[in-house]
Amino acid sequence: MDRKIESFIQWIYSLRGDIASDEAIPAKPARFGDWPALDARLIEALRSRGIERPYSHQSDAISRTLAGKNVVIATPTASGKSICYNIPVIQSILNDESSRALYLFPTKALSQDQLAELYALIEETGVQILTFTYDGDTAPSARKKMRAAGHIVITNPDMLHTGILPHHTKWVKLFENLRYVVLDELHTYRGIFGSHVANVIRRLKRICTFYGSHPIFLCCSATVSNPKELAEMLIEEPVELISDSGAPMGEKRILLYNPPMINRSLGIRTSSIFEATNIAVEAISRNISTITFTRSRLDVELLLTYIRQGLAKRGLPGDLVAGYRGGYLPKERREIERSLREGKLLGVVSTNALELGIDIGSLELAVLHGYPGSVASAWQQMGRAGRRSDLSAAVMVASSFALDQFLAANPRYFFGASPERARLNPQNLYVLANHVKCSAFELPFSTTERFGNAKIDEILTYLERQGVLHRAGERYHWQADSFPAEAISLRSATSENYVIVDITDVAKPTVIGEVDRPSAPMLIHPEAIYFHGGKSYQVMELDEEGMRCYVKEVKTDYYTDAELAVRLQVLDVFEEAEGWGWGEVLLAAHPTIYKKIKLATHENVGYGHVHMKEEQMHTTACWFTPAEAALSLMDKDSQSSALAGLAHLLRGVAPLFLMCDRRDLQVHSMVKDPFLNKPAVYLADNTPGGVGLAEAAFGLRKTLIEAAAESVMSCQCEKGCPACVGALGASINAKETARRLLSTFEVT
Amino acid sequence: MSDMLSKLEKVLGRAGEVKIRTAQVQPKGLPPGEWLDQGVYLCEHSVSLSSRHGKVGLQNIRGAIKTLAPWGAAEEATLLDVETTGLAGGTGTYAFMAGVGTIQGEILIVRQLFLTSPQYESSWLYHLRRVIPEEVGFVTYNGKRFDIPLLEGRFILNRLPFPERVRGHLDLLYLARSFWRGVFPSCSLGDVERYALGVERESQDIPGWLIPELYHAFLTDGDASRLSGVFYHNYMDIVSLAALKGKLASLLEGHGKPHEGLKAGDLWASKGSQEKAFALWRKAVEEMARADEPLKRLAYAHKSAGRYEEAASLFEELLQLEPRSIECLVELSKVYEHHLKDLDLALAYARRALQVLMELRPLVWNFKEERAALLHRVKRIEEKCARRERHKEALESS
DSSP states (O other): OOOHHHHHHHHHHTSSSEEEEEEEEOOBOOOBOOOOSOOHHHHHHHHHTTOOSOBHHHHHHHHHHHTTOOEEEOOOTTSOHHHHHHHHHHHHHHHOTTOEEEEEOSSHHHHHHHHHHHHHHHHHHTSOOOEEEOSTTSOHHHHHHHHHHOSEEEEOHHHIIIIIGGGGGGGHHHHHTEEEEEEOSGGGSOHHHHHHHHHHHHHHHHHHHHHTOOOEEEEEOOSOSOHHHHHHHHHOSOOEEEOOOOSOBOOEEEEEEEOOEEETTTTEEOOHHHHHHHHHHHHHHTTOOEEEEOSSHHHHHHHHHHHHHHHHHTTOOGGGEEEEOBTBOHHHHHHHHHHHHHTSOSEEEEOGGGTSSOOOOOBSEEEEESOOSSHHHHHHHHTTBOOSSSOEEEEEEOOSSHHHHHHHHOTHHHHTSOOOOOOOOTTOHHHHHHHHHHHHHHSOEETTOEETTEEOHHHHHHHHHTTSEEEETTEEEEOSSSOGGGGOOTTSSOOOEEEEEEOSSTTSOEEEEEEEGGGHHHHSSTTOEEEETTEEEEEEEEETTTTEEEEEEOOOSEEEEEEEEEEEEEEEEEEEETTEEEEEEEEEEEEEEEEEEETTTOOEEEEEEOOOOOEEEEEEEEEEOOOHHHHHTSOHHHHHHHHHHHHHHHHHHHHHHHTOOGGGEEEEEEEEETTTTEEEEEEEESSTTOOSHHHHHHHTHHHHHHHHHHHHHHOOOSSOOTTTTOTTTTTTTHHHHHHHHHHTSOOO | OOHHHHHHHHHHOOOOOOOOOOSOOOOBSOOSOEEEETTEEEEEEEEETTSEETTEESGGGTTHHHHHGGGTOOSSEEEEEEEESOSSOSTTOOEEEEEEEEEETTEEEEEEEEESOGGGHHHHHHHHHHHSOSSEEEEESSTTTTHHHHHHHHHHHTTOOOOOOEEEEEEHHHHHHHHHTTTSSOOSHHHHIIIIIOOOOOTTOOOGGGHHHHHHHHHHHOBGGGGHHHHHHHHHHHHHHHHHHHHHHHHHTTOSOHHHHHHHHHHHHHTTOHHHHHHHHHHHHHHOSSOHHHHHHHHHHHHHTTOHHHHHHHHHHHHHHOTTOHHHHHHHHHIIIIISOOHHHHHHHHHHHHHHHHHHGGGOTTHHHHHHHHHHHHHHHHHHHHHHHHHHHHHHHO
């Protein structure tokens, strides 16, 4: 047996940084089940693919599906989940040629992968089962055949939303005979995207009912604590959970590595990107296949360059490692995936693009440059390293972000606590009303009809008053000359995007990208530096009416960082307790000034004023006001620094407990809140209408305060640092004031 | 205002002032006609085939079937045009009026089937099926992409069968585009009607984009008088279809202007009727002020049919018109080199082509490649000539 992973882990122990934790996940032997009654051709096909017997979870999932139950399979990466849905689907088509199935994957790349795997299995059965991918790349000539004859249609929610459902009369064969709907990577259907997808499924089910079919849903999910609840929220039917994996697993070591401290009083550690590079280079030189994850596209390029340089210093070829991220062409990606499977590449540097179930075989080591933002993502990424029998390892290198440092100091939150809940809110009014529109376009609503579980009579009345629907008899008919699905993007809450126009060559303006409206004040205010495709541009003009942003390419050594003036207005209080509350708010922001920050040194080299209209958003927020007594002991400056410090602490730790991205949440503090007439801290859902984060924060208020306290206590800096109370913390002594404020909360 | 409504307005904007009709109102102000069923209203018009539409007579519509058969014309010609609630496509758009024109004896009968509310659509479709002959040859304008797929979708939505025995579908837009793209401001039915048929619509006609709005207004108050323009518009569309069908057939038979004759030749060639195409192109050569286009077509057609003598003489004729056509010079060089076996002429044309290319140098974007190709051609012919000379000498010396 090779001991290279063990000796590599010993090498990590020899580094100067801290090993914050080292957990061993024991090996697990395989457990098998039996095939339920299947077509002999299918059993034979599986055998010739090298699958003699199913794992216990596979046989369980297949039997329940064949018995007509909806299931969600939540087992680890590489446990053979696709077998669980491919078998019932192929079986049903072998049984009845007219039977149809619809596969939904969150991204196009995944559909391509699935197609290859399905083809292989179908070919072995020797029966003609037509399988097609239907997405934006599908040639119009192929579409007609697909609609009429495709047994299995593979697509994504966006295409279902704009390309299939609004044209359902062209898909009669599919909808009349739809037996199975497969929803893979279910955990990605959370937040605003999940809320949209839940409504797309409502529309799908309405159309199925119209054509007399009642499909069974087969869902697969990576680690979340509530796969059953998530599936049931998405499809609004009972779902059976299968989570006990029978697939074998080799032993796995998980290390949390914190780069060495170089300035204790300021809490500065060596750069995590250099540490991650060092670890990856060492592993690759030891012939350990390694995947390195990082958070941004820019970091992928940086890491790739550094790792190649490191390998070159050791006399190793740089092309042992490749980069992988969104923005690479599909062909390049396929090539990289293949080289990884075949072992031609020893290393890959990726964003979370490779987190999803793309098949790259199993690697020996995963290096995470920074905590990816949620526990589920972290487990997904670490799951990329894992072998059926041998030892594998994952090393997470903590960055200077608050949450990373919090986890390094308190690893039990990562290992001990259950993974977070995936949240979505299909009743989000903005999302719901828009999909009612789309659905009314597809089929008239009767006046008493529900939309999934939602009562929508008032929405229908509203749409009638807008002139979009016309009520005749007991039904609402679509009456507008528009195609509503095209105006709604599933990936964001608002479909309004600024178009970025490059006018470097005035005679030839070119569109280079888009920025969603809520991000505009930060990213593309006038004079902002905007980065795109490795080039820097300056914003010359922002046309707020026409939603256009004109930029010119410039050479700069600085970037810009806008400061927002935020206004929060509580519109409706839903619940209150112990100085906390949550409810509906108006969140308004406009940029006031921007700072110019030097790229290499992060020095502030100047500033400018920004004039932009206020951006408004209706959402939900959770807030709290510290007790009078706690603040009465502090002067005004201390109060302000304590609140700012506390807001920064919560900004850091709250996403961990609310299972959301940092960008899903806004945290603000106010010394004197105009509504409450007191100092207050707000945690606001950064999605119009909210997806439930405010309510969740209200429910978890004690946990959040405890975590904030723990975060500030465990931080090793003296007066405050970016990892606890914020970069400005030291200058305003926020660490001390925030600690004093936190100590006044009742901690149980 | 309800709590929910105020929230909706916050999220999606003001509800607007559209009046909601609660009680069923009997439509008023409809043009003369009869009720076929609740919500389904029929207006019928007869037009004599001996009358004229604009500058064009309708009598040619009969004989047109034979000429137009390669483009989908069939017996039981049924002119069809629908008015809809929009152009967006998808299942949210429905038709509320169908104009159906059929020929009975010497008369064109135009039936307009009007739907007074979407709730009666199923019954409206049922009657539409009865108005359309059982075996039908559709004649439409853009019907292949719009009218027919839309109706098919509506039949499916109402779980009714669409007419099954469709013998043919002649979409006049395709032919109109072939003849008049780039000639008329657009190939919309309105422009084609104005410029090809000389029809001027009366002031009551309304532009197509206004129709969905007018119908929606009618649905809210039941006042159909505002739709008189829509009835007129639809009626005119059907009569224009009839006239246009005859007009296009006569163009295909060669009774048009010279440039139309050229296009007619192209259309026949695309359907494999070389004889008809040749005749039309020859006629165009005689009639057109500049005959280069039809000459070129004829020359290539003869060449690909293996009639090289004719092809060469046509290319030479073409060269008279365009002495600096590199394309033409190269074609002549090819024909003489490979087929007519006159190497001296082939060489002369190739060298001339090279010379022209040098003169036109600044205008030729792929000058380098063109020059290399021509040099290669010249060299090859020169070598062939040299070989021939050697061969000749060998023959003579022996």
